[in-house]
Amino acid sequence: MRLGNCRLMTLWERGWGYQSHCRSRRSQTWRRFDHAAAANAARAREYILQRKCYASWAHGVTAVSENRNLPVVRAGYGATFTLPKNGGEWIHFPIPTPTLLENSRAFLERVIVLFEARQTSELKRIHVWDGGKILARHDELSVKGNNLGIGAANAIPVKQKDLLTAIVVSAFFAAGANQSELYVPAFGGDFYHDINA
Known part of the structure; x- marks a missing residue:
């Protein structure tokens, strides 16, 4: 699926996160998403709040x-x-x-x-x-x-x-x-x- 020059397909279920600068296809990048780190950060934010x-x-x-x-x-x-x-x-x-x-x-x-x-x-x-x-x-x-x-x-x-x-x-x-x-x-x-x- 595409919206303008931004690709909206996600591979979250496979452990990947998607980053796009919404400029062109060449600027689109993929990176491995660390779910454990995100969960720890969420818990830390909850603790502070x-x-x-x-x-x-x-x-x-x-x-x-x-x-x-x-x-x-x-x-x-x-x-x-x-x-x-x-x-x-x-x-x-x-x-x-x-x-x-x-x-x-x-x-x-x-x-x-x-x-x-x-x-x-x-x-x-x-x-x-x-x-x-x-x-x-x-x-x-x-x-x-x-x-x-x-x-x-x-x-x-x-x-x-x-x-x-x-x-x-x-x-x-x-x-x-x-x-x-x-x-x-x-x-x-x-x-x-x-x-x-």
Whole structure:
């Protein structure tokens, strides 16, 4: 069968694939078609398409101090904690966690805390928990100043699979010789599900 200068006959059943540049008979070529490679490529494409990514965030007003007496102002723009001079406090950031999707447990890629450590305040320690199980621990930090964008200082890699319950980030902020403020507008995490797992 012919259509213009293109030959449309196929030998697929015999394991051959046909390529035509649709210019002339001389440009028509035949090549051996690797069905196994094509099947593997199709499975790889399906695997990639089935991987689901979730970025789950919470507003800064949901952050809580371990010390219930720590002064805090909550407003539409976030939460501002006042740290005592020469002291520090643990601040907890609970992240809404998509633990299970189509029988596949979540993989936590990283957590992110947007904050501004004002005056003499700084981030000293940060821990990531899945319920009562610790997933990551970073101590002896010294992160100061404006960290309201996502960067290496406030995006903490976790890379933990098979989450069980809910994620919380616990961070210890300290102030120096002066009373200082900690401003938090939002925090969150990047999660993955593989529904083929």
